[in-house]
Amino acid sequence: MNEYNFAYLDEQTKRMIRRAILKGLAIPGYQVPFASREMPMPYGWGTGGVQVSAATLTPDDTFKVIDQGADDTTNAVSIRKFFEKTAGVETTEETYRATVIQTRHRIPEAKLRDDQILVYQVPIPEPLRFLEPRETETRKMHSLEEYGLIHVKLYEDISQHGAIATSYAYPVKVSDRYVMDPSPIPKFDNPKLEMDAIQLFGAGREQRIYAVPPHTKVVSLDFEDYPFEASKANHACDLCGAEDSYLDEVIMDDAGNRMFVCSDTDYCRSRRAAGHVGRLAEENAA
Amino acid sequence: MINVKNVSKSFTLHNQGSAVIPVMDGASLQVSPGECVALTGASGAGKSTLMRVIYGNYLAASGQVVVGDLDVARAEPREIIALRRDTLGYVSQFLRVVPRVPTLDVVAEPLLAVGHDRQAAMDKAADILERLNIPERLWSLSPTTFSGGEQQRVNIARGFVHHYPAMLLDEPTASLDARNRETVLSLIEEAKQRGAAIVGIFHDAEARERVSDREVDVSQFTPGLAA
Amino acid sequence: MTPLLQVKGIDKHYGARIGCMDVSFDLYPGEVMGIVGESGSGKSTLLNCMAGHLIPDAGQVIFDTRAEGPVDTVTMSEPERRMLSRTDWAFVHQHARDGLRMSVSAGGNIGERLMAVGDRHYGDIRDKAIDWLGRVEIDVTRVDDRPMAFSGGMQQRLQIARNLVTGPRLVFMDEPTGGLDVSVQARLLDLLRGLVREMGLSAIIVTHDLAVVRLLADRLMVMKDGHVVETGLTDQVLDDPQHAYTQLLVSSVLQV
Secondary structure: OOOOOOOOOOHHHHHHHHHHHHHHHHOOOOOEEOOOOOOOOOOOOOHHHHHHHHHHOOOOOEEEEEEOOEOOOHHHHHHHHHHHHHOOOEEOOOHHHOOEEEEEOOOOOOOOOOOOEEEEEOOOOOOOOOOOOOHHHHHHHHHOOOOHHHHHHHHHHHHHHOOOOOOEOOOEEEOOOEEEOOOOOEHHHHHHHOOOOEEEEEEOOOOEEEEEOOOOOEEEOOEOOEOOOOOOOOOOOOOOOOOOOOEEEEEOOOOOOEEEEEOOHHHHHHHHHOOOOOOOHHHHHO | OEEEEEEEEEEEEOOOOOEEEEEEEEEEEEEOOOOEEEEEOOOOOOHHHHHHHHHOOOOOOEEEEEEOOEEOOOOOHHHHHHHHHHOEEEEOOOOOOOOOOOHHHHHHHHHHHOOOOHHHHHHHHHHHHHHOOOOHHHOOOOHHHOOHHHHHHHHHHHHHOOOOOEEEEEOOOOOOOHHHHHHHHHHHHHHHHOOOEEEEEOOOHHHHHHHOOEEEEHHHHOOOOOO | OOOOEEEEEEEEEEOOEEEEEEEEEEEOOOOEEEEEOOOOOOHHHHHHHHOOOOOOOEEEEEEEEOOOEEEEOOOOOHHHHHHHHOOOEEEEOOOHHHHOOOOOOHHHHHHHHHHHOOOOOHHHHHHHHHHHHHHOOOOHHHOOOOHHHOOHHHHHHHHHHHHHOOOOOEEEEEOOOOOOOHHHHHHHHHHHHHHHHHHOOEEEEEEOOHHHHHHHOOEEEEEEOOEEEEEEEHHHHHHOOOOHHHHHHHHOOOOO
């Protein structure tokens, strides 16, 4: 094939990572420490997700990478090319064809199946970190299930903004036990965390792996009088007309004209291919 | 009500060559409900010392100091606290309060401590302050800023607002004008009428004769002075 | 009556050095006890042993729990002890910033203990936080301000509110008025006295300030070199000290 070992990492490292993944799956939401390796890309570019993908991929897999829903950003393209080169796996932009999907900050709109694996890139795995800087203390809080602090953050949100303003990386409780940071996905995606596919989370710089097995209960934390809401922009996609997908706002010109488009590029493309038309579709085509 | 039996007291000054200063020996005193006993004797004879021993402020070296059914000389701190809260009042010559607390609260505190509701306590405190001629405009101020005579009257108000069955009065009429002195003496008489056992020190001979039923010369308990 | 806290034979060494030695006492409900002594006398070590911040080398700290009656907190499981320390116990640090979350609003600071014991109604939590700000005499319009913007005295009062909001039965205080201006100290002492009486709190106050214990404590424990040298009713110990060290301590205070 080439001079790289399959999927870049050596076999011992992949075994070590797989053990961490299995432990993570066995204890849903629990952050498993692992010996994160130097990868040929900077921290913050998905080194955690890449290592998890490397340990997960087999030669028969079909690999897809999205960055905030898009297949065509620098980050997505370079990671896709990385595995094309080092693992020789087939890659795709179509969600339904992929068996392993690495993602940064989104869950695909299409419902994932139980033969798919979703790998998240995680910048800060510790949901309590912003209020409690001591790792020894946050680990103790997790082990003793002392989660009052996470509600302090939500309290602060409401008191400062009148509503829970946390709109991404919205904390969840997994399987009635561990509070988990779902990575910076929009809270619109939180309800989708209960899915048929395996979800793996890799934080390279922080050296943590955690997981949500299929069909696991995932509850977004809230207050009785300020219940969780999976919000999105109150628009339809201007290209494909979808009303149920998470939208990016695009500024069109200096006059303040804007358009809203699906952040999930594959979802939008496949809808348009199926004949759905949005408000600005013709102009765009023209 | 108050029963002091064969009490001795000495001070050991560890930091001055462990000098032992005996100040009281063989002190005995009984006060029945409704009775007022005046302590007499020259300055330094131990009147205040005996009073402090009864209050538990000084530790008796030997003997018994029974107030109600508690031997103060041997009681636990919490028992003495309870005794002082419910049973044994003390009007000292000096007012010692938390700075900043309004006079009305200072006076009401003994009532609140025994569980009176706030409004009732405040009303009673107001009544007695009025009787003692503390102008109403001062009630919301801390007594720490008051004149000596005013402080003394606040101290008396605080001491008499709750009807203690036993009371210790250290110079209650000192530095008072005739009108307030009269009020204090009638407060003492009222306390006796409702059955309070009172031990007092009165330099004011006229006052002493009016309220006390008998006198006890503490010089007889002073080591080296006893006849 | 069952003591709220029974301390039995507490020893703590730091290597060969004595932290505190053979300390025993009972604390009854509603009692306020002061522990005085100079720096290094072992009073803070003792306080931290009792509050579960340090593990004593020997001895028992038996607390009368609501559920199970008297239990030795030294040997109880850590989750139980931590639960105790955010429900029935409170700890007021000398430096407010050790006891507060400086990046969280005053309301959030007070609300944390409520949320820690499972309160999940924002409106209720906020109402209680505002009520407590009032009780510790902080302007309720400051509820969304961070303690960073508060004066030292306000921070200390906020720390007290944060600690007392869950209605603890035992409060540990480590030099609660240390580092505050004298006028601010007086206000804080008055506040503490009121709260202790209203809530029927028991408290253990470590301080080197004899004026503080005279105003707040029912009884006193005097420590020197890790040992208890004298105990008794506060005014009795201060006015008629029996031990040489206590006499020295009392006579060293400047009269004003």
